[in-house]
Amino acid sequence: MYQHPDFLDARQCAAMIRLIDANKRPSTLLTPSADPNFRTSESCDMDRWSPDVQPIDESIAALLGIDPAQGETMQGQRYAPGQQFRAHHDYFHENEGYWAKMVESGGQRTWTAMIFLNDVEEGGATWFPLAGIRVRPKRGLLLAWNNMNPDGSPNTNTLHEGMPVGAGVKYIITKWFREGFWLRD
Numbered sequence: 001m002y003q004h005p006d007f008l009d010a011r012q013c014a015a016m017i018r019l020i021d022a023n024k025r026p027s028t029l030l031t032p033s034a035d036p037n038f039r040t041s042e043s044c045d046m047d048r049w050s051p052d053v054q055p056i057d058e059s060i061a062a063l064l065g066i067d068p069a070q071g072e073t074m075q076g077q078r079y080a081p082g083q084q085f086r087a088h089h090d091y092f093h094e095n096e097g098y099w100a101k102m103v104e105s106g107g108q109r110t111w112t113a114m115i116f117l118n119d120v121e122e123g124g125a126t127w128f129p130l131a132g133i134r135v136r137p138k139r140g141l142l143l144a145w146n147n148m149n150p151d152g153s154p155n156t157n158t159l160h161e162g163m164p165v166g167a168g169v170k171y172i173i174t175k176w177f178r179e180g181f182w183l184r185d
């Protein structure tokens with residue numbers, strides 16, 4: 001797992017927060033969970049062609065050395081106090097019903113990049129219980145990790161959780177990359 005402090009400046013973070021507040025709706029899951037509190041945040045698509053988003057989108061791809069066309073639509077996420085995203089992997093489970101659709105949209109997820117857009121008063125850390133890493137929200141801080149092992153198999157040690165916010169509101173953007181092309185012409 002890599003960390004890049006101050007990847008975004010205060011102005012860029014504020015612009016992303018404004019877009020999230022304007023467009024947020026309840027977050028969804030690819031596979032329904034038996035736990036109604038599995039993912040309680042709100043999310044939105046960040047339009048990759050909008051003037052505030054495009055430079056950020058492209059700078060994340062450049063940092064990772066990945067073609068921007070392999071990147072899914074960036075997600076904005078907002079967690080109010082008590083909201084969370086319980087432990088999960090970002091890679092797809094190839095035995096699930098959704099997998100055929102994912103193959104058509106670029107295949108497996110490889111890298112995840114996420115950026116904290118604000119400092120949070122209490123809680124809201126991103127926790128990797130198997131890797132033993134816990135990162136507190138810090139405005140502008142980017143985290144990146146590869147969900148795959150070198151041989152292309154899913155790295156189960158990337159299990160992670162967006163811990164419940166205690167006080168304040170947590171805003172992040174998340175960018176997932178595919179092994180193939182998400183965008184095609």
Ligand SMILES: O=C(O)CCC(=O)C(=O)O
Pocket residue numbers: 077085090114124125126127160161162163172174
């Ligand atoms: O909110 C967090 O800290 C984690 C978010 C996350 O895991 C995701 O967007 O896939």
Ligand SMILES: [Fe+2]
Pocket residue numbers: 088089090160
């Ligand atoms: Fe995740």
